[in-house]
Amino acid sequence: MAIPIISDLLERLFGSGEDPHSRDDVKRRLQIVLAHDRLALDPQTLEMMRQEIIAVVSRYVEVDFESLEFSLATNERVTALTANLPIRRIRPLGRGPDQPIMPEQEVEKIELASPAEALALDAQDAEAALRRFEANTRDAHPYLDIDRSGLDEDEDESGTTGTNNSVLAEAEAATSTDLAVGESVDDSFRASDDSVALLEEPTPEIPDMSIPEASAHAKMQSDK
């Protein structure tokens, strides 16, 4: 009994003991919470926006998924979305982006692609089919097209660019192209399967500013 009293006495005399920064904690928490309140964005929309931004950026540069940060912060009643996307390296033109974005959409696309692939096999030789397939998988990412009315056009466009890209890639490294394409397709399959399984777990309501497990996992998969 005496010891707590003495320690209490010491503490009251000399201070200390408490963690000294609850004021900073509350400020930080408030700024985040208010940013969300003021925007009135639901977590789903926010997550979608996050994914789309990553998708766009990933087209051009390779992003370090481990340390990217999205934050909504608010100051002077103005809310800003800050994205901190550490870039590993500039993506060589013609290589597809990393795969981990919106896995469920990816799966959808791939499933849709399969009959198309079959049709293509009927019509064309195997190499043409592979190119087409590559174009389709590449097409799995343009989420930025919120207006999807011109979908056909886009598909055509990306189809051609896809072909162009693969042609370019062929020019760059004629021997390894086919292999590389095959590998990336394989990866995307595996990645998407895994991520679907992960996504079936209930997702937290609170908007998570860190990268979700699904994409992190997928990234690791494609790194293997």
Added chain:
Amino acid sequence: MAPDFSFMQDSQSDSSGTPADGGVNFDNFILEIEPDPETTQEEAAQTKPESNPNLQVQFKSERGRLLLLLPPAPEKSRNPVYWEDLRDQLKRRLSGGERFLQPHTPVHLIARDRLLNSQQIQEIDAMLSDAQLPLKRIYSSRRQSAVAAATAGYSVEQQTTLGHLGQGQEASRQAMDEPLYLQTTLRSGVEVRHRGTVIVLGDANPGSSIVAEGDIFIWGRLRGVVHAGADGNRQCRIMALHMQPTQLRIADQVARSPEDPPAQYQPEVAYIGPDGIRIALAAEFALADLPANLPTQESP
């Protein structure tokens, strides 16, 4: 010996002067809100609003059966009772007087001109069933309520005019209703209105109010607002074991508690004396009330 019961006479507003023309005399002015453009027209078109504001849910026994009288439709009442209020009142009446409600007494629901949907009727039925009172029949003057009750499987009587069961409004204006007995604590926000005497076995807390056309008896602590003789009867009295009201009103008189409360409370009676509301110890008041020629004893 008795504590000072000089309740302060105090009308809420000291301004009883004439309307200020032009500049406003701040000590003496009359303020009125502009009439609501919508309701004034409506009111003119509609029947006159219910003249008695003291109507709440009410039980009445009549020849071996129990009448459950609902207050009139809120849109016609100066003291509107909406469905939520109605439900609360019914619950309070059932729980506050359940000792006197004989189980299995058939209940006749007199809905008057209230609109009730089938769900509300079923809810009333459920509350009555909890008190072991079967809902026998529903009387309504509104076609919609009657249809709703019938579709919900109750036996219905649609009355075009309010018959004797519906407590003819003209007739009811003369006689007071039988006393309302409540065994409950009246908490803040509860308002009991009754066209007769109200007896409460329990406390009336601050923020509660009782408006009775007859006397008010509180067998407990009176701390809320009470109004006896609400329709103008100056003979009415307020009695409480522990008289510590926020405010007392009898007929048109208003009184507040003295600033300094007495050290000890005894049963007391409030009545209208020659100079407004007075308070007396219940024992002494009862003696004073006795005919003068009877021998009186010293109070202990």
Added chain:
Amino acid sequence: MSRIIVMTSGKGGVGKTTCTANLGMALAKAGQRVAVVDADFGLRNLDLLLGLENRIVYTALDVLAGECRLDQALVKDKRQPNLALLPAAQNRSKESIKPEQMKRLIKALTKVYNFILIDSPAGIEMGFRNSIAAAREAIIVTTPEISAVRDADRVIGLLEANDIKAVRLVINRLRPAMVAAEQMMSVKDVQGILSIPLLGVIPDDEQVIVSTNKGEPLVLDEKLSKAGIAFTNVSQRLQGEKVPLMDLSIPQDNFFTRLKRLFGVSS
């Protein structure tokens, strides 16, 4: 032109009603004609804080129902005749009055009173909407706590959406010692987050509870407490006077002040 000010906070229990009572009383003391309006139907409290609960005969609802005139429902304060209270009904729900009716009440009050303070209920539902319906200005009352600030922010947004542009901030229950110890948001922190002009800061003061118990607003005290001075300052700023913020900084917390506090010596 009367000033119609709604006192609101979003969160309950931050001291809205205390602020309304004190601010109303302080303005009345300064010679303004003040009407304080309790818009918290069903859970009225302003009458208690002003010590007028036993004088209420009619309420705003009775006025609207045509049972009495508006001046009959107004409760005049005996201590301070410039102040009048328009009480809310205790036995009704917040839905029992409509914004349009509130506007009619307030409009009539403007004929006599030049300051009308409307004590809003907590929340952002019907009662809140009623209380802001007639207001031209707003005073946001908050405490330096995360939940209170968040709710205040929401309410500021709603006020802006309802075209109430003059929105000012009162920070209540500030504890300077805790701020100094980095355990509470400072005035600057809160104001920085909410970004509306600051009208005043009320230090946490036990006297507030004492005054509530007595039903006498702090600003009536002979010798003003810290909170009483702060409320008076707020009322002066509201009337356009330039009053510097009260110095709430505490003396440097050193060994000796702690020692003194420990042994109950007032410093």
